[in-house]
Each structure stands twice: as structure tokens, then as C-alpha cells.
Amino acid sequence: METFYILIINILFSIFAFISTYNIIPRLKDMFVSANLYGKDLNKKSENKIPEAFGVVSGCTFLITMFVLIPIIFGRHILQNDTSLFPHSEFIEMLAALLSICCMLLLGFSDDVLNLRWRHKLLLPTVASLPLLVVYYINFNSTTIIVPKPFRDFLGVSINLGLLYYVYMGMLAVFCTNAINILAGINGLETGQSLVIAISILIFNSIELSGDCAQAHLFSLHFIIPFIAVTFALLKYNWYPSEVFVGDTYCYFAGMTFAVIGILGHFSKTMLLFFIPQIFNFLYSTPQLFHFINCPRHRIPRLDKYGTLSPSYAECNKVNISIIGRMCLKLFSYFKIIHIEEKSDGNIKCNNLTLINLCLILIGPTNEKTLTIILLGIQAVCSMFAFIIRYPLASLFYEV
């Protein structure tokens, strides 16, 4: 019952966070443009200055909401005079989670302002996830995974991954913070996909609230409800045609929020199921990300003369493609998920390897808004698929 009341208060605060974010964003636009934080919308004909990095606004309202919520969430324990009964472990989790999120906000905003190098983008999330791993060690230190039934003959019922499990969690933080960032570039996609993922998590947590790990899912809910509120407010301005851009700040903020609640809520595997489009996009992008083939600065679709979006292409000399690059291109051609052309001068031209461009190849030129809706549709279908894997299908691999 008490859980119920605290959730209601959380929802009320989140509504307040939504209203504040919704009202503050338009007032800050000029401030961001004067600070040189703006970009041009490459998929529009107009040359308007669109203020950028507005993720920092939702991030800050999220943090403030969480700070004000802390005394309420722990209110019962604070009011009872015996502090020895205080749930230190839960409080530690909350602080560590907020610390990691705050660090990523700082990193994201620095990246938007300063254009950091790739090594910073990989180093800093790793370091920022350190407190999280220490907390995991102190509070749970369960690094044993249950082996799916078909593999038990070789591997046994369970494996203790030990240190490897911590490496996995550290990499999860790095993956989540960057995965949303590379599936981006058209109006409303970053915020939209985060909203779909967040709502999927909300549904999953609500289902599991009556299960064995209720506490962990309640923890996750405390984060995801305000997150949905501030994301929704941002989406209102980021939706086609975008009045503001969210910047790396938002992508890192959203990614780290997902990572911390996946890790500390003990559902990192289910969390990854909600990231299917991002995982596909990452794998599909690897030949370009790791420079096996040429990777231009921008890989977003191009605006064609009919006002619709068409896939963008990268061109490179055949000799500059490494062996791994060629193998990837062959593999993609086999599955017909690439549009590739050999030109008369010996150069090879293929679409930029992102899920966005792949969509355009499969459905043909589309206007930007429709494309965003289709991609968010894919995200939602994948979430449904994730639930099917998580619930009916899981019984094939695990005891329920």
C-alpha cells in the first residue's frame, strides 16, 4: 500500500517535471543560440538556426525531480528515529545511479559544446560506471548466470562469470550511452526511441512488481517515470519539424539511465531485448564505425529534390577496403540489406550503413515524419517481440 502511495507521489512529481520542462524549453531557445549552441537542420530547405543540446534541460529537471523525490521515497525510514533500520543498500543504489547519470549529463554537454574525441567518449562512460559496479559488488555480487536448457549438457546448469560479469556491465554502460547516439539524425528519433524503450521498461517493471524482485523493479520505476515525463516534454519540441535538437547530452543521459536501471534493477538481459533495433544498427554500422570501409562525417539520409528523404551513400576506392570490410559487404549483399554499386572508375558506392538508410532502401523515398514514425514502429514491434521472448518463449530455455 505504501509502495502505491509513493508511486502516486512519483507520478505527481513527474507531471510537475513534465510541465516545468515543457514551459522552460521555449524560454531558453535564444539563450542556447546566443551561446553558439545551434545547428542547421540538414534535412530541411530552410537555413534556420535550431538550438542544440536541449537534453541538458530535461536532464537537469530529471535530476532536480529525483533529488526532491529522495526524501519522500525514504521518508518512512527517515521519520522513524532508529536509523539502524534505514535501508542503506537501496539508498546507495539510488545515489550511485544518480551519480552515473549526472556524470554522463556533464560528459554529454561537454561533448556538445567542445566536440570531444572518440577516446573520451569511450573512456568517460567506463569510468562513470565504476561507482555502479562497486555498488553492484557490495549489494549483490551475484555473477552467476543460469545456462539455457539446450546448452546445459556442455556447460552445466550455471556458470560463475566472476570478473567477466563486471566487464559485461561496464561495456553495457558504454554500449547504451552510445547506441542511441548512432541511431539518430532525423527529427524526433532520439527522443522517440528512448520513449518507446522507457515505456517498455515501465510495462515490464509494472508486471514484475508482483513478483519476487519487487524491490528492484520499484527502484527502476522511481527512475523511469520521471524520465518518461521529461522525455515526453522534450519530444514535443523535438518532433517533426524540430524546434530544438537534443544533442549528445540527451543520448548519453538516456543511455546511462537505461544502463543503471538495467544493472541495479537486475534485468540487464531483458533491457538488451528492448535495444534490438539499436543492437542491429550497431552491428550493421560496425564496418563504417571501425573504418573497415569509408565513413563520412554525417551518415544521415539526404533531402532529395522532391522534398523526401533518400538514402545517403559513401564512396570509396576498392583498394582502400580492408578484407574484413569486403567480407561484411558480401554478407550484407547476401542478406540483401545493402545497396551497392561498382562504378566505372573502380570506386565502390554503398549506402551509409545505418538502420535509417536501410529503411529508405527497403521502402523507397519517404518524408521525414513518416520515416520517424516507421522507425518508432519498428522499435515498438521489437519491444513486443522482446516481451514474447521474455515471457512465453523463456520457458523453452529456462525453468519458469
Place this chain on the structure above:
Amino acid sequence: METFYILIINILFSIFAFISTYNIIPRLKDMFVSANLYGKDLNKKSENKIPEAFGVVSGCTFLITMFVLIPIIFGRHILQNDTSLFPHSEFIEMLAALLSICCMLLLGFSDDVLNLRWRHKLLLPTVASLPLLVVYYINFNSTTIIVPKPFRDFLGVSINLGLLYYVYMGMLAVFCTNAINILAGINGLETGQSLVIAISILIFNSIELSGDCAQAHLFSLHFIIPFIAVTFALLKYNWYPSEVFVGDTYCYFAGMTFAVIGILGHFSKTMLLFFIPQIFNFLYSTPQLFHFINCPRHRIPRLDKYGTLSPSYAECNKVNISIIGRMCLKLFSYFKIIHIEEKSDGNIKCNNLTLINLCLILIGPTNEKTLTIILLGIQAVCSMFAFIIRYPLASLFYEV
């Protein structure tokens, strides 16, 4: 003995943090200038672009050092398998302290980039100190203060301030974050004064390490040693003539670091003794800060034709000065700490009310480097005075 080893490791990591910060800063200068984060040095004749907001670099190296130190500080407890013995309270303090510091870094950097309004500058530190107050409540909740001997006849031996004590701590956080920021404007002063305060804290903690509250002072040392390292590296470039400016980022970062270790190290009153010049400067500035008399955008000294610095002045119409403003001016005139002139057109001209200008009035025009050294000298003398109050004199007011 173990404490000793951990402090040695802390010092080694801090040396590494110093070297890293020292090497990174020059490499990032161009990045900051391209991001429009630069200012002109108003006290120099040259028009060079000086990159600004470099506090974010020291802040980040500080955070990274702390993150890497956490597993080491808590290493003994992490390695013993019985997690029920883990010192949750200490770990909570460390996370809450880092969370507040990280928030202020984010706020400070946002301020440097976006030029926030005053209400944000007061609201955000207050909110950022909330987790700190919750931690204080859980871990100590001691809001009783011992009354100094001369007042015991009226007030009794001790008073329980209750909620008021939390208001005091919240205000301490706001005061510290802004106090350094308003005693600024000449090369090396922000970093220099922070270094003097930090070294005073280091000495105080080292003395108290053999006392009753060794744990609290050890906690403070874990923060202050890396802080001194990154500040020293920054001072190398911020010293006259400045190659980089530290920005609000550094002032907020330093202020919040002092506030958290004062609050969680239980020596907030002694901490305030190290802030005597800042407190004087704040009180002296109030007529302008609260707009009782005119306050120009910049109150830094002006460069005169001889290449030395002279006090800067504010002018305002006599009728625009509020009653409180007039009372302040009379009070300051009585103590001869203001230079005031009544002009023929009825306007009143007085020096901008900062400690820096007051210094220049008392000693006459001075070059910038000497002025910084004098102000840091005052800071150091005040620290010595603080130690005299804290040790020999305290016995007059309290039982030792």
C-alpha cells in the same frame, strides 16, 4: 597503519591527476576557443582570446581520480566476503559528496556556456545539496550546538537547532559555491585562494587525524588531496599572465567541494573560519549585490595608463540609493573602507565594493601580479588567524 597506506595511494593518484591535468590543459586550449568559450583579459592591453571555463577539466580529472580511488578506499571491505561488515554510511557519504560536486560542475559549466540567471545560480546549489542533507540526517542527525561559555547564562549549555541546522547547511552550500565566484576577476585569484583554503583544510585534517573524529577528517583528506593536485595544475596556467581562465565552473566546483567536506567532515564552523576574506568580501559587497546601490556588470579593477591596476568606480544618482544603501555607505565611511565622492551634478561615485578594490584603495595602484600575491597573503594570514581562533582561543569559549 592501513589508513596511512591508503593516504599514500591517494597521494600517488593525486600526483598522477596533477600530471594529467597539467598535460591536458594546453592541448585543449584550441578546442575551447573554437567552441566560443573564451574571453578577453580586461586587465591587459592585448586582445588575445583567452580560453575560459577550464575548471571543467580539473573537475573531470578530480572526479575520475575519485572514481578510481573508491574501490581502493573501500578495498579492504570489498575483499572480505562478508558484505554485512561493509561501512555503508561512509560509502553513502562519499557518493553523496561526489554527486553534489558533479552537479555543481554541470551547473558551473552550463553557466559558463549559457550565462544563467541569478535565480538558477541560487536554486540549483540548494537542490544539489539535498542529497547531502539526507545523508547528514541518516548518518548523524546531530543538530545540537554547544553554546559558547559567555552566552550560557541566557541560552543554556546547548541548543537543538533542529530543522534550522539543515537550513544553515543548505545555505552553507549556496554561500560556498558563490563566495569564491564573487572574489574573482584578477589572474590566479580564484585558484590561488582555493589552494590556500584547501591547504589550510589539509593541515587542519592532519592535526585532527589523531583526535576523536579521525574518520571524518580522513574522509575530508580523501577529497582535499586530489583537489589540491588538480587546483595546483590549473593554477600553473591561470597564474599571471593567465593562459586560461577557470570560469564559474571552477568556482562552483571548488565551493561545493569545500561545502561537502565541511558538512560531512563535521567542521563546517572551522571551515567558515577559513572563509574569512570571502565572508568579508560578501558582506562588503551586499549593497551592490542586492542593488541597494548601482552595480555595474563588471566590478574588477581597471587598468590605468601606467599599466597598474586602480580601483573601479560605480556612479549613481543620489535619489536612486535606497535608505539601506545610504546606511551602508555611512557605515563603510565611518570605518574608512570606502572611497566616496559627491560630484557637482549630484551623482555619487564610490569604489565598487569588493575586497580587491578596497586593497587598491588602501595600498594605491599596484600591478596585477603583486595584487594577487597580496590578496593570497591576506587569505593565508586569515587562515593562521583561523587556527589561532580554533585552537588557543577556543578554550575561552568552549571546554577543550
